[in-house]
Amino acid sequence: MGETVLRDTxxxxxxTATETPFTGNKTSxxxxxxxxxxxxxxxxxxxxxxxxxxxxxxxxxxxxxVVNQYRHPVRHKLWEIPAGLLDVPGENPLHAxxxxxxxxxxxxxxxxxxxxxxxxxxxxxxxxxxIFLARGVSEVEGERFEVSEEEADMEVARVPxxxxxxxxxxxxxxxxxxxxxVLSLSAALSAGGGSGLDALRPAxxxxxxxxxxx
Numbered sequence: 001m002g003e004t005v006l007r008d009t010x011x012x013x014x015x016t017a018t019e020t021p022f023t024g025n026k027t028s029x030x031x032x033x034x035x036x037x038x039x040x041x042x043x044x045x046x047x048x049x050x051x052x053x054x055x056x057x058x059x060x061x062x063x064x065x066v067v068n069q070y071r072h073p074v075r076h077k078l079w080e081i082p083a084g085l086l087d088v089p090g091e092n093p094l095h096a097x098x099x100x101x102x103x104x105x106x107x108x109x110x111x112x113x114x115x116x117x118x119x120x121x122x123x124x125x126x127x128x129x130x131i132f133l134a135r136g137v138s139e140v141e142g143e144r145f146e147v148s149e150e151e152a153d154m155e156v157a158r159v160p161x162x163x164x165x166x167x168x169x170x171x172x173x174x175x176x177x178x179x180x181x182v183l184s185l186s187a188a189l190s191a192g193g194g195s196g197l198d199a200l201r202p203a204x205x206x207x208x209x210x211x212x213x214x
Contacts (some may be wrong), residue, residue, distance in 0.1 A: 010208070012156075013034050013035055013036075014035040014084075015032045015033060015034055015035075016033045016034075016035060016041060017032070017033040018030060018031065018032045018033070019031050019064055020051070026049075026050065026085060026087075027047050027048060027049050027050070028047070028048045029045060029046070029047055029048070030045070030046060030047075030048050031043055031044070031045050032044050035052055045124070046124050046126060047124060047125040047126070048126055049125055049127035049128075050085055050086050050087065050089075051085070051086040051127060051128045051129070051130075051209070051210040052083055052084060052085050052086060052120075052127060052128075052129045052130075052177075053083065053086065053093045053096045053097040053100060053129065053130050053131075053132065054070065054081050054082065054083035054085060054097070054100075054129055054130075054131045054177035054181060055064075055082045055083070055097050055100060055101045055109075055131070055132050055134050056081055056115055056131060056132070056133050056134065056181040056182065056183065056184075056185050057081070057082065057101060057105070057107060057134040057135075057137050058060060058133065058134070058137065058161070059135075059137045059158060061158075061160075062160060062161050062162075063157070063158040063159055063160050063161065064081065064158070064159055064160075064161050064164055064182060064185075065081070065101075065105050065107060065137060065157075065158055066079050066080065066081055066156070066157055066158075066159055066178065067079070067080055067081070067082060067104050067105060067154050067155065067156050067157075067166070068080075068154060068155040068156075068157070069153075070152045071135075072154060074174075076174070077095055078134070078173075078174060078175045078178075079167075079173055079175065079178060080175040080177065080178050081131075081175075081177055081178050081181050081182075082097075082100045082101050082102075082103075082104040082105050083100060083104075083129075083177050084096060084099070084100040084104075086210060090212055091212060092204075092212050093130045093132075093207060094112060094132070094203045094204060094208065096164055097112070097130075097132045097134075097138050098112075101134060102140055104139050104154065104156070105156050106139055106156075107137055107139055107140060107199055108137070108138060108139075108140050109134035109135060109136050109137045109138075109140065110135065110136030110138075111134070111135040111136045112132055112133070112134050112135075112203035113132065113133045113197065113200040113201065113202065113203055114130060114131075114132060114133075114201040114202065114203060114205045115131045115132055115133040115181060115184050115185060115188070115200060116180060116181070116184045117130050117131070117207060117209065118176075118180055119132070119209070120176050122200045128207075128209035128210050129176075130207055130210070131177055131180060131181045131184070132203065133185060133188075133197065133200060135197075143146070149210075159182060161182060161185060161186065161189075161213070162198070164178070164182040165182055165183065165186050168182060168183060188200060
């Protein structure tokens with residue numbers, strides 16, 4: 001019996017019909033009729049999403065830059081890492097992440113790596129998120145980016161990585177990108193003291209889920 005290869009593989013089952021019953025400002029809902037392995041056909045509804053980027057910004061004191069924001073669908077104010085949509089088709093994810101770090105936290109970073117890539121809810125949405133690790137963090141000079149709507153009430157803080165990990169495991173922190181980001185960073189650090197971070201992929205690494213112009 002051969003060894004199992006732990007790698008996700010691209011595959012697309014036959015779609016016999018598709019429709020878009022709802023189109024929103026940023027996303028839409030699609031219904032596909034998909035052929036199953038036994039030849040039967042079933043309908044699958046899912047949200048079509050442009051993709052997102054998120055940033056684990058780690059300072060020299062091992063603190064992570066986080067923001068507190070109201071999320072209406074879950075009726076909670078969540079602690080999150082800076083993140084945002086890939087609004088422009090083919091947009092470079094690194095540039096988008098740098099923009100979000102500036103707009104949400106008025107910060108910049110010198111060193112960027114890919115921390116991890118995830119599908120947030122693959123059973124019902126095609127959203128793909130690239131989470132970056134940013135180091136050499138400093139505040140941007142000049143006026144802050146003018147925010148609006150939920151972001152106008154946003155709080156920014158720097159929290160020790162260890163406290164965030166504890167919060168995740170205690171069930172106090174729930175944001176998907178924060179959970180994946182801080183646990184991935186913790187795992188990378190434990191893989192080899194700081195050398196684990198040097199083994200991370202470069203910031204411009206290919207991202208098949210959301211191809212972008214170099």
